[in-house]
Amino acid sequence: MTEDLTTRDITDAKVSTAISYNDGMLALAETPKELYSEHAVRLGAIVLTLCTQGTYTLKINGEPYTIGCNDLLVCVPNTVIEHVDLSPDVESRSIVLARTYAERLTMMAGNNWDMHLFLKHNPVLALTDEEAGLFRQYYDLLHTKLTRPRRQHHRELASALLTAFLYDFYDTTERFSGFTPQGYTSSDRLFKDFINLISDTYPRPREVAWYASRLSVTPKYFSAVVKERTGLSASPFIQRYIVADIVYLLRNTTKSIKEIAIELQFPNLSFFGKYVRHHLGCSPKHFRAKMGQPDKE
Numbered sequence: 001m002t003e004d005l006t007t008r009d010i011t012d013a014k015v016s017t018a019i020s021y022n023d024g025m026l027a028l029a030e031t032p033k034e035l036y037s038e039h040a041v042r043l044g045a046i047v048l049t050l051c052t053q054g055t056y057t058l059k060i061n062g063e064p065y066t067i068g069c070n071d072l073l074v075c076v077p078n079t080v081i082e083h084v085d086l087s088p089d090v091e092s093r094s095i096v097l098a099r100t101y102a103e104r105l106t107m108m109a110g111n112n113w114d115m116h117l118f119l120k121h122n123p124v125l126a127l128t129d130e131e132a133g134l135f136r137q138y139y140d141l142l143h144t145k146l147t148r149p150r151r152q153h154h155r156e157l158a159s160a161l162l163t164a165f166l167y168d169f170y171d172t173t174e175r176f177s178g179f180t181p182q183g184y185t186s187s188d189r190l191f192k193d194f195i196n197l198i199s200d201t202y203p204r205p206r207e208v209a210w211y212a213s214r215l216s217v218t219p220k221y222f223s224a225v226v227k228e229r230t231g232l233s234a235s236p237f238i239q240r241y242i243v244a245d246i247v248y249l250l251r252n253t254t255k256s257i258k259e260i261a262i263e264l265q266f267p268n269l270s271f272f273g274k275y276v277r278h279h280l281g282c283s284p285k286h287f288r289a290k291m292g293q294p295d296k297e
Contacts, residue, residue, distance in 0.1 A: 021146050024291070025251070026158060027096040028143050040082035046097040047075040048169075050127070050135045054090030059083045060123050070132040072125045079123065093139045095165070100247045115173060122176065131172050138165045155252050187225045190215060194226065203264045204241050208234045243279045250284055251291050257284045 021028040055068045059082045067073055075081065077099050127135070142161055193215055198204055211234070212222040223234035230237050249260045261272035276284045
């Protein structure tokens with residue numbers, strides 16, 4: 001596998017004529033050519049591609065796969081794609097979710113980490129005609145609603161449609177896995193309990209010690225278990241959830257920045273601004289401006 005990889009995320013798709021819609025958080029595409037390259041790339045977004053005609057072969061994390069009609073390719077962030085070969089008649093429909101947006105939506109499911117692990121090792125799902133048809137219906141509805149002139153509740157509508165789509169997607173994947181991993185160790189159970197805890201807690205505390213205390217383990221052991229499962233220490237992993245909440249509130253609500261800081265239990269507006277600049281690269285107000293969302297004073 002190629003060692004020097006470029007990361008392709010949702011923002012790269014803006015230059016592609018194959019992308020029929022892209023707002024920086026959600027993209028829709030009707031050919032895999034621009035999403036998957038013959039060169040090795042690491043995907044920085046969640047990509048769901050349904051093959052509707054033809055075939056293509058590729059390597060996913062070093063393993064070869066052949067994808068045909070009604071096969072759904074699901075790539076979680078950090079998936080490495082290479083050696084893509086498309087048949088001349090290939091057609092597909094792709095829904096692409098930026099990592100932060102997808103994390104905020106998928107937190108609705110308590111077992112989403114089990115699903116993540118399952119999909120990481122089983123990226124190609126053979127759908128029934130009914131399941132494939134449902135995917136196409138969601139794609140067509142999203143495309144119709146999101147490409148028309150913007151209306152007042154454009155973002156709320158997108159979130160609602162994606163929420164419905166994800167619930168259907170979860171139900172479909174349960175047919176393949178059931179999400180009942182066998183032989184859980186004590187550290188497996190600890191991590192699963194942590195995922196359930198952080199998923200069910202809002203606003204989410206930022207302190208590692210808070211979670212370790214609730215799980216009755218030391219912060220050092222807790223952080224070691226999280227890093228073993230995710231590649232991240234506990235603090236940056238927790239921050240991903242908090243940043244996803246911030247992005248959602250800034251992008252999809254009309255609450256003022258001060259109201260959001262209070263809701264998420266930041267000690268003051270200055271600390272909240274520094275936190276956002278550190279993780280998003282700009283101030284909360286600038287982030288809203290980039291998303292086309294006016295700030296509420």
